[in-house]
Amino acid sequence: MAAAGLWTRGRDIASLLTAGSRYSSTSFSSSPAPLKQRIIHHLYTRFYDLESIINWTVHLQQWNIRRKNAYFGYTEKHYGRSAAVTYFVLSQKGGVRFQGQETWFRSNKRGKINWDFLNFKDVPVEEVDVSGSPLNYIGLDNLVTLKELKMLNLSGCPYLDDWCLSRLHVFKDSLEELSLAGCPQVTERGLATLHHLENLKRLDVSHLPSVSNKELIAIMMEEMLPHCTIIGLDYSSELAKESQPETRTEPQELRAE
Numbered sequence: 001m002a003a004a005g006l007w008t009r010g011r012d013i014a015s016l017l018t019a020g021s022r023y024s025s026t027s028f029s030s031s032p033a034p035l036k037q038r039i040i041h042h043l044y045t046r047f048y049d050l051e052s053i054i055n056w057t058v059h060l061q062q063w064n065i066r067r068k069n070a071y072f073g074y075t076e077k078h079y080g081r082s083a084a085v086t087y088f089v090l091s092q093k094g095g096v097r098f099q100g101q102e103t104w105f106r107s108n109k110r111g112k113i114n115w116d117f118l119n120f121k122d123v124p125v126e127e128v129d130v131s132g133s134p135l136n137y138i139g140l141d142n143l144v145t146l147k148e149l150k151m152l153n154l155s156g157c158p159y160l161d162d163w164c165l166s167r168l169h170v171f172k173d174s175l176e177e178l179s180l181a182g183c184p185q186v187t188e189r190g191l192a193t194l195h196h197l198e199n200l201k202r203l204d205v206s207h208l209p210s211v212s213n214k215e216l217i218a219i220m221m222e223e224m225l226p227h228c229t230i231i232g233l234d235y236s237s238e239l240a241k242e243s244q245p246e247t248r249t250e251p252q253e254l255r256a257e
Contacts, residue, residue, distance in 0.1 A: 065159065068092065069139030081145050083121040085128070087113070088142040092133035099126040099148060124148035131179070132156040137164050144170045155181040155204065162190030169196035179204040181232060186210060188217050195224040206232025 068091070076084035086096045086105060090113045095106040098120045104127075105117045125146055136159040143149075149171055154160055160183045168175070175197055180186055187210045194203070203225065211217060218233035 065134050065136065066138070068134050069136050071138075071141045076145075079118065080121045082123060082125050083118055085125050085142055085146060086117045086120075088139075089128055089130055090114075090117070092130050092135065094131070094133055095127075095129040096125055097127040098123040104129075127151040129153040130157065134159055135164075136160070137167070140164060140167050146171070147174065149174050151175075151177040153179045154183065155179045157183055159185070161185040162187055162193070165190035166193045168194065172196040172198060175200060177202045180208065181206045182208075184209055188212065188220075191217060191221060192224075194221075197225065197228075200225055200228045202229050202231070204231045208232070 072084040072088045075087050079087075082098070089096050090105065090107045093107055093111060095104045096117065097104045098117075100123065101120070105114060107113050126148060127150060128143065128146070130143075131153045132155070135154065135157050143152075144167055152168075152171070152175060160180070162185070165180075165186065168178070176199055178194075178197065178200060180191075181204045186205075186208050191205065191211065194200070203221070205211070205221070214233050218230065221228075221230050221233060
């Protein structure tokens with residue numbers, strides 16, 4: 001909205017400058033443009049270039065996020081579900097562990113992928129770590145097909161929101177451990193959608209800045225998931241702090257008396 005207003009204002013200034021230049025060329029062709037007109041023209045050119053750079057940067061960032069969350073349908077069609085999910089997670093610099101295996105498959109620091117995971121393309125994926133990745137609602141299309149998933153680490157994902165959490169109900173029969181720690185867009189409305197995960201044993205919801213009334217949310221979560229250990233919403237310590245009486249120190253004059 002601000003960029004559009006700036007562009008409109010710049011266009012109006014350009015039209016005035018064009019009209020002024022035409023008038024000056026016909027009447028005073030030999031005299032240079034006034035200092036005020038040259039300053040306005042310079043500012044318009046600079047702000048127009050700055051707006052173009054900002055718009056280009058925003059579009060590039062959005063395109064990059066869409067690219068990283070694209071559905072790996074071609075890989076799933078030719079190599080199977082487990083291979084497609086693994087390829088997607090490794091491209092996010094995450095990790096995958098297959099059922100019956102102790103080792104994790106992860107890309108190296110340079111993002112290079114170890115293609116040995118294709119040897120397990122027929123083995124179900126049991127644990128997925130996409131922490132700190134740009135995973136969003138569309139990117140979850142690559143994960144919701146997992147039927148044997150037991151652990152899912154979504155901590156630190158900046159684009160994970162309440163709509164994303166509403167899609168996790170597909171893991172209600174298998175998921176046992178879930179981490180949402182440090183996701184800035186997750187609110188109490190998203191946490192309320194986790195009541196479908198009846199087999200959940202461990203849930204990490206620490207460091208969620210958009211969640212208010214954490215004491216009440218903690219009680220709600222314990223009622224929704226009575227067999228789950230919830231980390232990050234310890235209301236008992238907060239209540240204990242509130243119940244402690246304030247200790248007042250008497251002035252030295254009174255104690256002397």
